[in-house]
Each structure stands twice: as structure tokens, then as C-alpha cells.
Amino acid sequence: EAGVAQSPRYKIIEKRQSVAFWCNPISGHATLYWYQQILGQGPKLLIQFQNNGVVDDSQLPKDRFSAERLKGVDSTLKIQPAKLEDSAMYLCASSFRGGYSYNEQFFGPGTRLTVL
Amino acid sequence: GQQVMQIPQYQHVQEGEDFTTYCNSSTTLSNIQWYKQRPGGHPVFLIQLVKSGEVKKQKRLTFQFGEAKKNSSLHITATQTTDVGTYFCAMNTGNQFYFGTGTSLTVIP
Numbered sequence: 001e002a003g004v005a006q007s008p009r010y011k012i013i014e015k016r017q018s019v020a021f022w023c024n025p026i027s028g029h030a031t032l033y034w035y036q037q038i039l040g041q042g043p044k045l046l047i048q049f050q051n052n053g054v055v056d057d058s059q060l061p062k063d064r065f066s067a068e069r070l071k072g073v074d075s076t077l078k079i080q081p082a083k084l085e086d087s088a089m090y091l092c093a094s095s096f097r098g099g100y101s102y103n104e105q106f107f108g109p110g111t112r113l114t115v116l
Numbered sequence: 117g118q119q120v121m122q123i124p125q126y127q128h129v130q131e132g133e134d135f136t137t138y139c140n141s142s143t144t145l146s147n148i149q150w151y152k153q154r155p156g157g158h159p160v161f162l163i164q165l166v167k168s169g170e171v172k173k174q175k176r177l178t179f180q181f182g183e184a185k186k187n188s189s190l191h192i193t194a195t196q197t198t199d200v201g202t203y204f205c206a207m208n209t210g211n212q213f214y215f216g217t218g219t220s221l222t223v224i225p
Contacts, residue, residue: 041217042216056211
């Protein structure tokens with residue numbers, strides 16, 4: 001079974017630039033999550049999709065971050081414009097079921113973002 | 117966003133010693149999960165606890181969920197070098213989901 005795929009693996013940009021990350025979840029997983037993990041901290045949930053609908057985006061900084069999952073499969077997370085404090089690992093995860101039960105999540109390898 | 121403190125933050129043990137990490141919440145939880153993240157890697161699911169007072173074992177790992185469903189612990193018996201990594205609890209309050217700050221385990225051969 002293929003795992004969660006993410007690209008790119010690394011990205012370096014200057015502040016005020018835009019960046020986008022892509023995620024393809026495990027086939028058949030209805031729920032997709034985006035996390036931000038700052039070095040030395042635990043992952044912080046940014047947004048959860050159930051199919052193509054948003055379940056929870058309470059911790060997403062909506063003034064600069066956006067995410068979509070138009071066809072209920074793969075997803076993109078965008079930051080526009082980036083700030084220095086956005087430097088982090090961006091992790092995508094998927095689970096077979098979701099909603100507020102937050103079942104076992106399978107994580108991708110992540111995208112390491114550095115903002116200069 | 118909320119992050120829940122896990123204790124200890126760091127732990128160095130000699131190979132063969134035991135290790136325990138604790139996770140505490142101020143609110144009653146629907147369930148709690150535990151993940152392991154190796155250095156440079158991504159979190160890997162270990163287990164989910166749902167019931168009050170639940171105890172689950174996976175080989176040398178023992179997971180407990182408190183009677184009040186507000187705390188949990190992970191205990192590793194006789195650590196091995198393969199246990200190195202950061203152990204995170206992840207708490208479901210019913211409508212929100214938070215990872216703990218993690219406990220970084222170093223095992224000295």
C-alpha cells in the first residue's frame with residue numbers, strides 16, 4: 001500500500017513570497033489533515049478535510065494560509081505572503097475515517113520550509 | 117494554538133533501563149493517541165486509547181488512560197537503541213485535536 005505522498009520535500013523562499021505544498025493521501029482515505037511542526041514542538045493541526053469539506057480549520061491563520069481539496073483526493077496548502085515565523089515542517093496526514101473521532105493518522109514525509 | 121506539556125521534555129537512559137512519559141489535560145478527553153517520531157522522520161501512530169482506565173500493551177510498551185480521561189502515560193520496559201525518538205501524545209477533546217509537546221528519548225548503548 002502506497003503511503004501519503006508530499007511535494008516538494010524542501011523549499012526555501014524569501015519573506016513575502018508565496019509557496020504551495022501538495023499532498024496525495026492514501027487511497028480510500030476520506031480524511032486529510034495538514035499540520036505545521038516547528039522545530040522542537042509537536043505538530044499543530046492547521047486544517048482537516050472530510051472528503052472535500054472542511055471539518056476543522058480553527059487553527060489556520062486564514063489571513064495568509066489557504067487550503068483546498070477540490071475533488072476529495074489530493075490537497076494543496078498555500079501560504080501568501082510568507083513570514084519568517086512560517087519556517088517549519090508541513091506535514092500531511094490521512095485517515096480512513098475522520099470527523100471528531102480523529103482516528104489513526106498516517107503521515108507523509110513532510111515539506112521542510114525555510115523562509116529567509 | 118493550544119499545546120499540552122508532556123513531562124519530561126527530555127530523557128536520557130542507559131540501554132535496558134525503563135522509560136515513562138506523561139501527558140496531562142485540563143479537560144476530559146474523548147480519546148488519546150500516541151505517536152513516535154524518529155529524528156528526521158515523521159510521526160508514526162502507535163496506539164489509541166478510548167476507555168476510562170484503559171491499559172494496552174505492545175511488546176515492551178504499556179499505555180494507560182486515566183480513570184478521569186484527563187491523563188495518559190507511555191511506559192517502555194528495558195529500552196533499546198531502536199526506541200530513540202520523540203514520543204507525542206495527541207488529545208481529542210471532542211471537537212479539537214492537539215499534540216503534546218513531546219518527550220525526546222535518548223538511549224545510551
